[in-house]
Amino acid sequence: MLSRGFLSSAASSALASRNTLYKQGSEPGEEVFLLETTVWLIRREARGWHLRQKSFSFAIPHRLSRGSFGGSQTSLSEEQQNKRTMLRSGLDQSNATPFPVVIIGNGPSGICLSHLLSGNIPYVRRGSVHPNPILQRKLEETPELSILDQDLEYLSEGLEGRSSSPVALLFDALLRPDTDFGGTEDSVLTWWHQPEKAIPHLVLGKNPPGGAWHSIEGSMFTLSQGNWMSLPDLPFKDWLSKKKRGFRNNRTTAGDIVQYYQYYVAKKELKKNFLCGTIVTSVKKLSVDADPSCSKPEQRTCSSPWDFSENLQVNHHADSGRLFKVDGLVSTIHGTQPFSVYAENVVLATGTYDSPSWLGAAGEHLSFVHHTLSALEEAVKNKEIGPMSDPVLIVGAGLTAADAVLFAHHYNIPIIHAFRRRVHDPALIFNQLPRMMYPEYHKVHQMMEEQAIPCPGPYEYYVSLPEHRVVSFTEDRKCILCDKNGRQKIHNISMAFVLIGSNPNLSYLPNNGVDLAIDSDQPVSSKRNPMDVDPFTYESVQEKGLYAVGPLAGDNFVRFVQGGALAVASSLLKKVNPNPP
Numbered sequence: 001m002l003s004r005g006f007l008s009s010a011a012s013s014a015l016a017s018r019n020t021l022y023k024q025g026s027e028p029g030e031e032v033f034l035l036e037t038t039v040w041l042i043r044r045e046a047r048g049w050h051l052r053q054k055s056f057s058f059a060i061p062h063r064l065s066r067g068s069f070g071g072s073q074t075s076l077s078e079e080q081q082n083k084r085t086m087l088r089s090g091l092d093q094s095n096a097t098p099f100p101v102v103i104i105g106n107g108p109s110g111i112c113l114s115h116l117l118s119g120n121i122p123y124v125r126r127g128s129v130h131p132n133p134i135l136q137r138k139l140e141e142t143p144e145l146s147i148l149d150q151d152l153e154y155l156s157e158g159l160e161g162r163s164s165s166p167v168a169l170l171f172d173a174l175l176r177p178d179t180d181f182g183g184t185e186d187s188v189l190t191w192w193h194q195p196e197k198a199i200p201h202l203v204l205g206k207n208p209p210g211g212a213w214h215s216i217e218g219s220m221f222t223l224s225q226g227n228w229m230s231l232p233d234l235p236f237k238d239w240l241s242k243k244k245r246g247f248r249n250n251r252t253t254a255g256d257i258v259q260y261y262q263y264y265v266a267k268k269e270l271k272k273n274f275l276c277g278t279i280v281t282s283v284k285k286l287s288v289d290a291d292p293s294c295s296k297p298e299q300r301t302c303s304s305p306w307d308f309s310e311n312l313q314v315n316h317h318a319d320s321g322r323l324f325k326v327d328g329l330v331s332t333i334h335g336t337q338p339f340s341v342y343a344e345n346v347v348l349a350t351g352t353y354d355s356p357s358w359l360g361a362a363g364e365h366l367s368f369v370h371h372t373l374s375a376l377e378e379a380v381k382n383k384e385i386g387p388m389s390d391p392v393l394i395v396g397a398g399l400t401a402a403d404a405v406l407f408a409h410h411y412n413i414p415i416i417h418a419f420r421r422r423v424h425d426p427a428l429i430f431n432q433l434p435r436m437m438y439p440e441y442h443k444v445h446q447m448m449e450e451q452a453i454p455c456p457g458p459y460e461y462y463v464s465l466p467e468h469r470v471v472s473f474t475e476d477r478k479c480i481l482c483d484k485n486g487r488q489k490i491h492n493i494s495m496a497f498v499l500i501g502s503n504p505n506l507s508y509l510p511n512n513g514v515d516l517a518i519d520s521d522q523p524v525s526s527k528r529n530p531m532d533v534d535p536f537t538y539e540s541v542q543e544k545g546l547y548a549v550g551p552l553a554g555d556n557f558v559r560f561v562q563g564g565a566l567a568v569a570s571s572l573l574k575k576v577n578p579n580p581p
């Protein structure tokens with residue numbers, strides 16, 4: 001059962017968000033929370049949570065822990081000064097009460113979940129007919145029930161498509177009924193705003209809302225069709241046409257996507273839930289009624305790395321006694337400050353793009369060796385490299401490496417492109433993409449094929465080295481490469497970009513989250529070893545109250561991460577109200 005919410009202390013970067021959160025006090029039957037200029041009044045009613053919001057123009061009091069509201073507007077510098085005071089004063093942790101849900105990660109998964117938890121409830125649109133007759137028949141059985149209240153296992157049974165998650169296929173089928181067959185039929189869903197079904201939640205994220213899309217170069221085209229980048233109840237194509245732009249080859253740019261996600265958060269009035277500029281550094285499960293033997297680290301006898309105890313009196317009303325503590329750092333214009341939040345449920349939505357893979361080659365730590373595409377863009381922008389430089393070495397044969405080749409090629413920067421596979425290896429992504437839809441990637445593939453040493457082809461600035469591996473980098477900007485026959489050659493390079501994939505960074509979880517993976521002896525990997533979650537709730541099989549969505553749960557495309565959000569929202573609502581109408 002979810003209990004009354006709350007949170008301790010936090011503030012966000014002035015650029016990214018103006019949100020600042022702290023507890024103000026409580027009244028009988030109600031608790032009062034501040035979100036910088038906003039107060040939430042949260043009350044539990046028979047039908048669920050009632051969330052009332054009041055906006056204030058106020059001077060943040062200097063003595064925050066006991067402060068009262070002033071009535072006047074402050075100047076920005078005074079406000080910032082007060083924010084600083086607030087951060088310094090910290091929180092009275094001993095009186096903290098938990099927040100019902102904390103979402104870590106503010107990409108498409110976190111945004112979509114925040115939309116659902118904000119009381120935006122999907123129902124089947126009256127008169128709609130789904131092209132899948134079996135699904136249509138099931139949808140007709142209880143049209144008065146929201147999709148969140150229905151049995152997702154029953155609805156999704158038998159659905160097939162490009163995802164292995166039944167709920168991802170279900171939500172995708174409801175939002176884009178016949179899209180895999182080229183259809184453009186409207187969604188069969190209609191959305192009702194039902195504030196009484198909202199669940200108070202907080203979304204934490206490093207950057208402004210948009211997730212991984214902030215780190216992708218704005219001019220890059222999506223791999224997916226533009227329509228598939230939409231979030232619920234606000235089609236991307238409508239936003240794009242308002243901007244008087246359209247798709248190219250049905251695709252769109254990363255720059256437009258990230259703008260659309262930020263627009264979505266603003267338009268759907270979700271901003272109040274987002275605290276950006278925050279990095280979560282630790283998530284721990286607390287045993288509130290502590291076993292004394294667990295309370296001191298040196299005496300800890302608990303078997304799970306997840307079980308911690310803390311000497312605090314948490315205002316906690318959850319029946320289960322389960323509670324998570326989320327620690328992190330928040331950036332403001334005055335620097336970085338620690339914060340802590342208590343939560344009854346935590347949703348991990350941190351994606352998988354924060355920790356680029358390394359080759360493990362000698363010298364890979366040297367300053368001219370990089371692991372992100374953005375480092376190449378920076379270097380070109382800062383004129384560190386140009387047409388007269390020594391070649392850049394690009395390592396990898398995935399789409400990010402291909403993007404790097406296209407980018408450097410565009411600026412006439414000489415390129416050595418090394419990769420382990422054969423050019424015609426069927427596992428290479430280029431051999432799986434339709435030529436018509438992805439002409440730029442086929443151009444790279446063509447270059448890889450035609451420009452391989454020892455038969456240099458027509459591309460002056462580009463050399464392809466299939467079936468090569470990096471042996472080492474040296475301080476004088478040389479790289480030793482080894483071919484399939486073991487022959488080694490030294491190359492002068494200006495910079496190296498190792499673009500061979502990425503892994504989730506779960507350093508904020510005990511044991512890097514390994515215990516939560518399907519194979520609990522191996523690191524979490526979106527493709528090979530995702531988190532072990534229930535397919536219909538996305539709750540961790542190992543840790544109740546902990547959820548994982550998006551690539552962490554094995555859903556790698558925006559169109560499918562939304563199913564995870566649906567499953568989590570449905571599960572949380574059913575916890576609040578185990579007997580829906």
Ligand SMILES: Cc1cc2nc3c(=O)[nH]c(=O)nc-3n(C[C@H](O)[C@H](O)[C@H](O)COP(=O)(O)OP(=O)(O)OC[C@H]3O[C@@H](n4cnc5c(N)ncnc54)[C@H](O)[C@@H]3O)c2cc1C
Nearest residue numbers: 105107108109206211212223224280350351550556557558
């Ligand atoms: C180059 C590239 C191209 C892509 N092209 C496509 C495409 O064409 N179509 C498609 O559907 N998908 C594409 N994807 C995949 C798509 O980006 C993901 O499916 C989607 O962004 C996943 O959403 P998410 O919200 O789960 O995670 P993310 O978008 O990764 O967001 C997670 C956020 O959490 C933040 N975070 C991580 N750790 C912490 C922490 N400790 N504290 C606070 N915040 C944290 C991250 O910084 C990030 O901002 C592409 C990805 C890349 C890298």
